[in-house]
Amino acid sequence: MAARTNLRPRKLPTQERARVTVDAILEATTYILHKRGLEGLSTNRVAERAGVNIATLYQYFPNKESLLAELGRRHAHEARAAALAVLDEPGRGRGMAAMVRAMVDALLASHRVQPALHRILTLQAMQSGEGRVQTEADVPLERLGRMWLDASAERFEHPELTLWIAATAAHSVLHAALLEKPALLDHPAFADELARLVTRYLRA
Numbered sequence: 001m002a003a004r005t006n007l008r009p010r011k012l013p014t015q016e017r018a019r020v021t022v023d024a025i026l027e028a029t030t031y032i033l034h035k036r037g038l039e040g041l042s043t044n045r046v047a048e049r050a051g052v053n054i055a056t057l058y059q060y061f062p063n064k065e066s067l068l069a070e071l072g073r074r075h076a077h078e079a080r081a082a083a084l085a086v087l088d089e090p091g092r093g094r095g096m097a098a099m100v101r102a103m104v105d106a107l108l109a110s111h112r113v114q115p116a117l118h119r120i121l122t123l124q125a126m127q128s129g130e131g132r133v134q135t136e137a138d139v140p141l142e143r144l145g146r147m148w149l150d151a152s153a154e155r156f157e158h159p160e161l162t163l164w165i166a167a168t169a170a171h172s173v174l175h176a177a178l179l180e181k182p183a184l185l186d187h188p189a190f191a192d193e194l195a196r197l198v199t200r201y202l203r204a
Contacts (some may be wrong), residue, residue, distance in 0.1 A: 022060055024050040026074070029067045030117060038120050043067070065128065072121040073133045080137035082106040087144045090151035096202060099148065101195040107174060108191055115182050122175045154203060166198050173197065 028049035032041050041064050047054040061067050086102040088094065094102075111118055125133075145163045149156050156162045173194055177184040184190040 021050075021052060021056065025052065025057055025060065026067070026071060029064075029071060030114075033117055033120055034114070038124075041067075065124075068121065068124045069128065069133075071117075072125050073135065075118065075121055076133050077135035077137055079107055079110045080135055080141055082110045084137050084141050084144070087141065087148075090148050096148065096152060097195070097199045100199045100202070101191070104170065104191055104195045104198070107170065108185055108194075111174060111178065112185050115178060115185060119178050119182070122178055149202075152202070162202070166201055169201065170194060170198050 025046060028046045029041065031049060032045050036045075043057055043061070043064055044054060046064070046067065047057045050057070061070070083103045083106050086106045087099065142160075142163065145167075146159055149159045149162065177190065
């Protein structure tokens with residue numbers, strides 16, 4: 001059996017200089033993916049574009065797959081942070097439907113930035129089989145989501161499962177659109193229908 005590709009960074013940057021180096025490496029990765037596509041990505045090209053020695057790159061990333069995985073993790077964090085930014089506590093004058101629509105709009109806005117890159121990252125995540133990545137936004141998202149369910153007139157027997165299904169359904173539709181029908185991201189009806197899907201599930 002072939003060894004599984006290591007998708008984790010070798011080490012995390014703790015000093016400011018190291019963080020600048022890692023950011024430069026990831027910016028170079030993004031640039032090469034945009035210009036050359038996945039087939040043109042290599043650690044040597046990334047190191048050259050970033051202006052670092054290849055040994056420096058390997059201190060943090062063992063291979064190009066780990067570069068893609070870290071880009072995917074950052075993308076996931078940005079998308080979830082965007083959703084968190086519009087998710088306020090229940091009782092502040094916004095109903096469930098309006099809250100869901102605001103989150104959908106935030107997710108769509110974050111995915112409209114460099115959609116070609118997002119398609120590559122989505123495909124890479126599917127192929128790697130790593131599953132859902134964890135980010136710093138997850139805990140506050142789950143906390144506020146649970147508050148919304150608790151404040152709802154509906155009674156949920158399995159609230160954690162309900163939240164997971166709602167989030168997974170929304171992201172699955174969004175990522176399928178990225179891969180199959182990217183023009184939908186700019187179609188007003190797409191946001192309407194995606195918000196309707198999640199709202200009706202939560203109100204069922």
